[in-house]
Amino acid sequence: MNDSGDGEGTERAAPSRRKDARRNKATLLEAAAAVFVTSGVEAPVRDIAARAGVGVGTIYRHFPKRADLIIAVYRHQVDACAEAGPALLASGATPHAALRQWIDLFVDFLVTKHGLAAALHSDDAGFDALHAYFIDRLVPVCSELLTAAAGAGEIDSGIEAYELMRGVGNLCIGADNDPRYDARRLVGLLVTGLRRPR
Amino acid sequence: MNDSGDGEGTERAAPSRRKDARRNKATLLEAAAAVFVTSGVEAPVRDIAARAGVGVGTIYRHFPKRADLIIAVYRHQVDACAEAGPALLASGATPHAALRQWIDLFVDFLVTKHGLAAALHSDDAGFDALHAYFIDRLVPVCSELLTAAAGAGEIDSGIEAYELMRGVGNLCIGADNDPRYDARRLVGLLVTGLRRPR
DNA sequence: GCAGAAACGGAACAGCGTTCCGTATTGTCT
DNA sequence: AGACAATACGGAACGCTGTTCCGTTTCTGC
Incomplete structure (x- = not known):
């Protein structure tokens, strides 16, 4: 949702009044990304704090929910995946083939992020925002591909994009x-x- | 694996020397089943202990790993599911249809057990035994159905039963x-x- | 009844996410 | 430059987990 984004692309919120705060946020993102690779997205908060050389309080100030940190780390890749959808659809192949390729892209992304898929579907309330972000960003793209494939008569199952993405x-x-x-x-x-x- | 099973069907281990121990184990199974329905299989151990009116130590004595308790609660249903496989195969329909019916049975079982599916695929080491039990019991059955369907020329994908079950x-x-x-x-x-x- | 073995209960420990607040840093205004 | 808010920091502290440990209680065979 909202955030005090620094140079993070599409944000509009004020980029924080203090230099050290901005620097810490960037350091934290780097550290989190590194720790996620090593220990998965469910790595202890203290590990991430230690890696970044900050206290745990600093993490929670910048990323009030753990999900916010995960989203921030993977935002670019999720966005890239979302943007690849229309491109694939326009690139010659049949809609069903485009759907397949797009889903492969998504699977490749998820499979290489230790524990992300599990966190995504955890019923832990703290991960709601993560779930919502993925859904918001990817379901519309999937829906478009699904509609195109149905329009071309390639599929007929009345499945919804949401259900397919969750599956x-x-x-x-x-x-x-x-x-x-x-x-x-x-x-x-x-x-x-x-x-x-x- | 092994256990100090009481009247639990197919066990051979000694049924415990003391009456109170047997009674507590039964009480614990009832309490756990009830709590699992209400709060899912990941319910706090203390809740189960409280419901059964025993201390947490008693749980761990009877069920050293949490997975042992879950297995004990659902053993009968898993066994019933396993036994339904050959029956379905023998009951007229094509092997692929039997496979479909059998998997539906399994899905119905899993879906009605809040959190069981998640626990089953948790990478938490404590759930290894649970994972192993399901795999041991169900993969051979699935494999049989898969082989029959392949033999009848209904499927050709080289998928393994293990992979299908996990999916x-x-x-x-x-x-x-x-x-x-x-x-x-x-x-x-x-x-x-x-x-x-x- | 009386050992002694078996089982019990729950306090204690370790690891987690999250909150809170005294302290340090930064930006600004004079 | 100096001083004063405002801002951000660190990490102790809290509450919740699973799990272990051990002093106490209960049972069983004699």
């Missing part, structure tokens, strides 16, 4: 460090299942 | 209290996606 997200849970579980293959089957039988 | 389980996460997410429909699409294109 894909769920399939990505725990998809790292288990060689016997390949989320990409299962998501592929799910997308295949959408196709109109002919 | 189905993942799709069931958070499937309660969200009217916009119907795990059954998504699992249906996944199973449809298995079918050989012809």
